[in-house]
Amino acid sequence: MSGHSTYEPKTSFERWLDVRLPILRMAHDTAIDFPTPKNLNYWWTFGGILAVCLVIQIVTGLVLAMHYVANAGLAFNSVEHIMRDVNHGWMIRYIHANGASMFFLAVYVHIARGLYYGSYKAPREILWLLGCVIYLLMMATAFMGYVLPWGQMSYYGAVVITNLFSAFDRLIPGVGTAITTWLWGGFAVDNATLNRFFSLHYLLPFMIAGVVGLHIWALHVPGNNNPTGVDVKSKEDTVPFHPYYTVKDAFAILVFLLLFSWFVFFAPEALGHADNQVPANPLVTPIHIVPEWYFLPFYAILRAVPDKLIGVLLMFSAIAMLFLLPWLDTSKVRSMRYRPMARWFFLIFIAATLGLGWCGGKLPDDVVIAVGQDAVSGEPTGFTVVMLSRVLATYYFAYFLLVLPLLGLFEKTLAVPDTISTPVLPKGGASMPTGATASPEKKG
Amino acid sequence: MAETAHETHGEEPHRRDFIHIAAMATGAVGVAATVWPFIDQMNPSGDTLALASIEQDISKVTPGQQLVVLWRGKPVFVRHRTPAEIAAAVKDDHADMRDPATDASRTKPGKQEWLILIGVCTHLGCVPSFGTGDYGGWFCPCHGSVYDTAGRIRKGPAPKNLELPDYEFTGPTKVKIG
């Protein structure tokens, strides 16, 4: 889209179409001849993987909607009907359910890639923000989808998440309650809630598809970032998208689908919760309610604080950090490959986030490091999950609010190469197999 | 010359400006009036609002037992308290609490043994279970809020005591909730 188009209509039909709706030109310029940095590694294949995930969710979801009944009295049984009676229903449902997990797995890798290689920095801020919007929409979609089978986890997931808004009663009395009543369409999560969640769960993926369109548009203006973080300087630095990255992406997609299939066919319930096999019961909450794994870090942050309003606000700010990131990181160097300090802080950040996820799955008072024993019950006492969550959550926020703003001012970065090609073009190139990375046909 | 004339002209309120503002204001009111029904449709419908009250026979609930009834989609705990539970609650009347309340203010006069509460944790809405918390009352499994035998919040993230529904005794063993 930026720069000139290299599309040349070949047949008379293509020429006829090209002056009426240049759709083939657009396809050619975005997916075939798009000049792409020649050094993209496998972390860059997750964009394509995400696109596949979205298509899989939409296709399987459409099929499920043909058999599902969005009614509090019938929903649970209609899902059982899909699992037992509908032809191949079990497989399609398992693909959809595990597909959501795979989608989040991929988006987390994709986001981490952006964090490490500084893909959020100028001129890709809008691209990054659109990605964050996609992520928010994904969370909303997955949350509402999980409510649809109307099991115990579905029900109490809906109860807890919608009740987050009741925290605003502390700011303006009554407002929080008004919001929850409005969200529920009643005085509790009930049939009205289920129906609207189904309607929205159907709608949002198509909105995601729309934002993905904008995301890719915004990608194609500055073009891809790359592992060096250095801008493309000349044609030497790029290869055409097809066949180089179509093939690389396709390979990565196949490997990813292997993992996906392993879950679907060998461990379809591994990421689910047994309690969701029990129909929703508004009178009894299961002993241990936890959200899906991909929400656990945020859940841990929510529970880390004893105050309801502050807990809720912190949880929302944890996500808001991503939106602010382009303006928080002050370093001029994009890729952390050349930021020796930032690299360590980044690794600790990933570890802290995984640690928060672990905490989110435990009970708040579980003991992580036993120090003593309770005199009465004999239970171990010591450093608990809540305390660990506090430490990790503090690091999570410090990474965005202290480390990245300050580090950019003080850090001594390594020498950044002039061009993408500099680090790989042979100076003492004897040890490098010829043409492994650089494009041999262009060498003089 | 013509330019200056034009400028002064532009600064004064103009008939056309008035028409613009009036048209925009009317348009804004129209948009708001159109959007509102689409927002308000999500609020509780007439039949949901109509489910106002239920009558419950509580003669079979012996001391130490608790009945859970569904009212407006929410559980209501009807707890027949033992003297020990009442004593424990009264003893703590002036303890340091997040949402201070005396035990007497949580029951109807002369009916101290009946504690009737909305069984919804004031943190994020889970249903607390009786008998597992530190204060002899309820414990919420979701994020560990602990309520005492008067349903007052004592520990954990919940900000408020368990709510009391509107209810009245319509007979010695009959209660109308709502």
Ligand code: HEM
């Ligand atoms: C449904 C979800 C998403 C889809 C389908 C998607 C798709 C893509 C695709 C196809 C690319 C092309 C480059 C590549 O292969 O990496 C890309 C790039 C990018 N995405 Fe996403 N994306 C999604 C979500 C996100 C999210 C949640 C974020 C960040 C919060 C994000 C941030 C970025 C950035 C910064 C780039 C440019 C990276 C670069 O070239 O270095 N994306 N995305």
Ligand code: FES
């Ligand atoms: S909902 Fe009861 S403690 Fe959170």
